[in-house]
Amino acid sequence: MAHFDASRMLSFDLETTSADPMEARIVTSALVSIDGAQTDMLEMLADPGIEIPEEAARIHGITTEKARAEGQPHDEVLAETVRRIKKAWEEGFALVVYNAPFDLTVLRQLTGSFTVTGPVYDPYTVDNIKDRYRKGRRTLTDVSKHYGVTLDNAHEATSDAIAAARIAWKQVNKVYPDLKAMSTDELMEFQAVGYYDNQENRRKYFESRGRDGSSVNTSWPMQD
Template sequence: MTKSPTGFDATRMLSFDLETTSANPLEARIVTSALVRIDGRSVDAVEHLADPGVEIPEGATKIHGISTEKARAEGRPHDEVLAETVQRIKRAWEDGLTLIVYNASYDLTVLRQLTGDFTVTGPVFDPYAVDRIKDPYRKGSRTLTSMCEHYGVELGNAHEATADALAAARLAWKQVRQWPELKRMSTGELMEFQAVGYHDRQSDFARYLAGRGKDASTVNTSWPMQG
């Protein structure tokens, strides 16, 4: 992984979001992929609709609004969208940008299970993980919609991939202003901060479930991808 002594630069980001066929990242296939590249004053947003090659469950369609019929009629081949998504992420890292992903352990696990070999070779900033680590005792939901309300960020159409990606970038910008020590961390320090903090929060959640007689075996403690 590329090391950066200068820390996180909130003016140079690639914000990334997927809408998929399943909430389980080990089974999901891409329906839409959005990548918003922010480099100084330049903002370039790209969104791809994919034909996932399988039926899109009704529950997933209710979330993101894309039916099997629409994806088949208008979507690009799934593997083309996957390959271009990974290519743009890798190029952003090569160019020194930070990848912004809300709940990175989901989206990046999807990429790994679909490609078989996706690896993280550059910095990742996950507003979901950062919020849980920095403000662990705040009550209420930590969905993207709730987080945007808490931080005063405009969301637009929730579960529309580009809107979600833009919102994640705005959350990251707000968080480094609220906790300026985040942007002073090197790449290695930032990644370790999120990985260790995510593991601790998830381990606490697993103990909470176990203490109430509930199954905690499916709680993922690995960040930025499921182990």
């Protein structure tokens, strides 16, 4: 029975044109492969083929001009990202993604066919399930500080991917060792059920205050 191995991870992060995964196109894609002591990093800059909104450029620092001048064709970056993720799953790696329903939904809506065929570990979702009542924000910056993890440059895709991998390692090896006893299937179910429960509570909270909760996503690791 396979268990999550925090020494064999492919940590993945996207910076995009939009905060809506159903509209976003890739600006940068980072894939950090960790196999024991060996670490390989790849970051690809894409020309998304559309204007990068100023709001998005302020977050990740990449302008339309820079992406057009230096970026690879968008579909090539997309295809290589998916190829490396699928290859990692085939080789027994777990995919680490901070807030998986965003990044993986982006891949699915861009390809029209992306599916999850291996284990996913989402440090954001695990943190929300395990420490549900902790006060404060749960951005990658905030959660990195909580776990004592260095985040060198927030919203730079490779830095974000490395920080997510470090948080995953700490969660499994130091903070929540019960996660190590789970098979990968059990860990996937744990995250999916916990995410659903937390999001359902969020939806009910909105509705109890007269706000529309219908847009709250309850599906993990990708949005329906």
